[in-house]
Amino acid sequence: MGEEGGEGIFVSLVTNPINLVLLSVCAYLLYKIVRGNSTEDFGPPPNPGLPKLKQQDMTISELKEFDGVKNDGRILMAVNGKVFDVTRGKAFYGPDGPYGVFAGRDASRGLAQFRLDKDAIKDEYDDISDLNAMEMESVREWEMQFSEKYDFVGKLLKPGEEPTDYSDMSDSEADKDKKKD
Numbered sequence: 001m002g003e004e005g006g007e008g009i010f011v012s013l014v015t016n017p018i019n020l021v022l023l024s025v026c027a028y029l030l031y032k033i034v035r036g037n038s039t040e041d042f043g044p045p046p047n048p049g050l051p052k053l054k055q056q057d058m059t060i061s062e063l064k065e066f067d068g069v070k071n072d073g074r075i076l077m078a079v080n081g082k083v084f085d086v087t088r089g090k091a092f093y094g095p096d097g098p099y100g101v102f103a104g105r106d107a108s109r110g111l112a113q114f115r116l117d118k119d120a121i122k123d124e125y126d127d128i129s130d131l132n133a134m135e136m137e138s139v140r141e142w143e144m145q146f147s148e149k150y151d152f153v154g155k156l157l158k159p160g161e162e163p164t165d166y167s168d169m170s171d172s173e174a175d176k177d178k179k180k181d
């Protein structure tokens, strides 16, 4: 029975059209990641000359300027209300990367629902309060992962929200601010 069950899953994986589409998407993303990483290993580091961005909060439209194509090629991305500098993850978020749709955008809904389509990445400020508990937990986990790997830039501002003045904050105070909420 165990063997039949296993075969059942395999048969359903390759015969169910939805599973086939999902498998192809995964294979494509994996291919892009592996290919991106291998060129990164041998090529020059991404944007070696970019200085660390000073701490600042930004609106959704300010965030859009940092899509890896405009200006100096810097890539910023928001996760759960926090903006991170993901330029060193250019293989993921650059224009040719598997997750390039997130560059200069708020990725929260896409990450929560494991989606990369246009509807998951809104042009306007996206209030994600409609996400369910599991999705919210997933966004928080992504946020933690990003905090460990990438530099925190500031908060993503809600419409009408005033930016924090970080100018007279020491680095450690600014870091504490990042850990708030």
Ligand code: HEM
Pocket: 025, 026, 027, 029, 030, 033, 037, 089, 092, 099, 110, 111, 113, 114, 115, 116, 149
């Ligand atoms: C289902 C097929 C998928 C496969 C096989 C796949 C595979 C991978 C792998 C292997 C990594 C780690 C790469 C590394 O650390 O070197 C990764 C990272 C990641 N994946 Fe996927 N992925 C898939 C789908 C998705 C989807 C649908 C999303 C978005 C909603 C997503 C978002 C991410 C993000 C944000 C990272 C982290 C990149 C970073 O460290 O900055 N993945 N994926």
